Amino acid sequence: MEFVERRSGISLWRQIADQIRIAISNGEYDDRNMLPGEIALAKRFNVNRHTVRSAIASLAREGVVRVEQGRGTFITRRKRLQYPIGRRTRFSEGLAGQIRSRDRVLKDHGLQPAPSHVSRALALEPGATVVRLETVNTADKLPVSRAISWFDGNRFPDFADRYEKYHSITAILKSYGIKDYLRVSTRISAHHADPTTLKDLQLSPGAIMLRTEAINAEIGGRPVEYSNTFFAADRIELDIDHSAPVPAN
Amino acid sequence: MEFVERRSGISLWRQIADQIRIAISNGEYDDRNMLPGEIALAKRFNVNRHTVRSAIASLAREGVVRVEQGRGTFITRRKRLQYPIGRRTRFSEGLAGQIRSRDRVLKDHGLQPAPSHVSRALALEPGATVVRLETVNTADKLPVSRAISWFDGNRFPDFADRYEKYHSITAILKSYGIKDYLRVSTRISAHHADPTTLKDLQLSPGAIMLRTEAINAEIGGRPVEYSNTFFAADRIELDIDHSAPVPAN
DNA sequence: CTTATTTGTCTATTTATCTAGACAACTAGA
């Protein structure tokens, strides 16, 4: 008997949907590739059949299962994408082989005085001007992450303008003469998604986002990029590589 | 005006509590170290004052805020612990300096035939016998993570027994002649906590867990430990270090 | 064709959540 908690602020159907989603991604139903019947699930969770139906309806809206009258409920998607993070992390390469199409849309950009955490990360003076770039990244037409990047405004004054031309951080930095850069640190946390992220990543309230706060530096060690990225936790996982650094090419 | 979504399966008070918790950890109220008044919050979220009160009551139960009649609502905790992950990751050292007390309790252990993902990670034959160790880790009396570790059952047959004596993975491995080991890979994902984790980490439904799936290997590269760790996402964040590997000491 | 098993729809009722308003209790400052 599985457990759901009442009066917890999370409706029963939502708790059940969450547990079924986890079970699916753990491969628990891989043998038949379908869920148990509604009546069996209702008994297992000790709730009414209609409550289970609400849970399944929400999983169907997410595209995790497909319901067929008279037959049952079939699992349609199971695995998260894997996003590798290592010394040489590039969004443009990370998902290669896992998806068919990929896109990055520039949502917003501008110059601004650096907030304190930004100036600290980029080793700039407090209040120095920085370029702010906000993008939404899509894989197979589904948004997977939202990134906010900051760069030294004095060093890269027209960074955002060059985005139209190059469409890639790596290429823009190269156009400034920076041949290579490496990841220095990554801080990872998980939160309930905030309203902006819910909207940008097409999530529903209560959804989880994985947040990475990363610093990239050029070869000498000078920081060039500071970024906050918010991933849709139900669509992607992070794969950390601890192996020895790759020599610059 | 902040946004909350109705009929989403998450009660309004819970959505509001989640948003306030995020705002606090973003340092938005650092100037006065207290929340706006209930009436102001109700207006901002466009809900009834009683709904805001429910949200605040739940944050108070969590220990995030303290409410004082006639005065206001004060912020009592703000930052997550930072758990460093690098080539040399050791729970016993990771939180040093951030907490006063630390404890690890062995919850369960035993020998079992390796599930496929375990045998693959440890480079053993399918179905080989493995030692399974389940622990709950506590910092300042609050549980922060739950870990399940697997080791080669042929190589370390009495691993679990030695736990009583050494109380440390590193020390046990040393007792088997393994002087040093390094992290090879870490896979990170975020999920709604499952019932077992909710209970072990004293969380409430809808809470988020950060999951790491890690492989440690001895110096030659032979895997020695495979582990799944579930962190309470609202108490801890992961800090990835990408710097060059430290030489063995 | 019949039967058992599955999901789909409908009505009714109960329980929980949210809203609305009034007023009490407490705090800090004028």
Added chain:
DNA sequence: TCTAGTTGTCTAGATAAATAGACAAATAAG
């Protein structure tokens, strides 16, 4: 001491979530 601003408590009603039961509609197998 008075006043403005805060949280605490109570009542009542509206809305949403969950339960209960009955039966329809589709599927698969004998």
